[in-house]
Amino acid sequence: MRPLQFPAAPPARMLLRPCLTGSAMPSLLGHAAAGLALNAAFTNGHAPRRTWVVATLCALAPDVDWFTAFLHLPYGHALTHRGVTHSLAAAALIAIAAMLLGLRTHLRSPRIWLCMFAAAFSHGLLDACTLGGVGVAAFWPLSHARYVCVWQPIGVSPIPLSAGLFTRFLAALWTEAVWIGLPALLLVTATRAARLRAASRWGGTSLELP
Numbered sequence: 001m002r003p004l005q006f007p008a009a010p011p012a013r014m015l016l017r018p019c020l021t022g023s024a025m026p027s028l029l030g031h032a033a034a035g036l037a038l039n040a041a042f043t044n045g046h047a048p049r050r051t052w053v054v055a056t057l058c059a060l061a062p063d064v065d066w067f068t069a070f071l072h073l074p075y076g077h078a079l080t081h082r083g084v085t086h087s088l089a090a091a092a093l094i095a096i097a098a099m100l101l102g103l104r105t106h107l108r109s110p111r112i113w114l115c116m117f118a119a120a121f122s123h124g125l126l127d128a129c130t131l132g133g134v135g136v137a138a139f140w141p142l143s144h145a146r147y148v149c150v151w152q153p154i155g156v157s158p159i160p161l162s163a164g165l166f167t168r169f170l171a172a173l174w175t176e177a178v179w180i181g182l183p184a185l186l187l188v189t190a191t192r193a194a195r196l197r198a199a200s201r202w203g204g205t206s207l208e209l210p
């Protein structure tokens with residue numbers, strides 16, 4: 001990733017408006033698909049069904065910062081969209097909250113801990129891969145710099161959706177299908193194949209979570 005250089009600070013209202021009417025993220029579908037795929041990969045099918053729900057919520061959680069668009073904070077402020085809540089530190093906190101609130105019976109499973117953290121941080125990574133919107137404060141609080149990926153193949157999804165933006169939404173959805181949906185499907189298929197192979201090697205005994 002490379003740091004995103006901010007232009008000289010323009011009036012906050014002008015810059016916050018795109019957060020309200022424009023676009024700055026993959027759709028919720030893209031983030032949810034990433035959470036579901038990571039859950040499938042990490043838990044390998046040996047986990048309660050609620051881990052699917054919790055992992056998906058972890059993948060969506062960083063966008064709770066949308067309300068800050070109404071606060072008229074300066075451009076690039078840590079609390080604005082794609083700031084604090086999209087950092088590695090926030091991913092760790094989201095994972096802790098998810099485990100304590102939704103998966104308390106699995107607190108001893110490092111695999112599920114890692115799954116929740118990966119699901120939460122996948123959000124920031126995918127946002128950094130979108131062509132548009134502000135960068136991600138991935139290393140907050142160590143650095144306030146916003147980062148975007150060198151390669152940004154994912155189209156941004158118009159939020160909120162209106163009739164005029166529907167074509168753009170469909171185009172963004174297509175890029176998500178290719179660059180998020182397809183890799184997610186490959187990840188699920190590969191981990192499932194590995195699991196079946198390991199099970200056959202052990203005489204049909206499936207592998208259990210730690």
Ligand SMILES: [Zn+2]
Nearest residue numbers: 025062063127
């Ligand atoms: Zn986001």
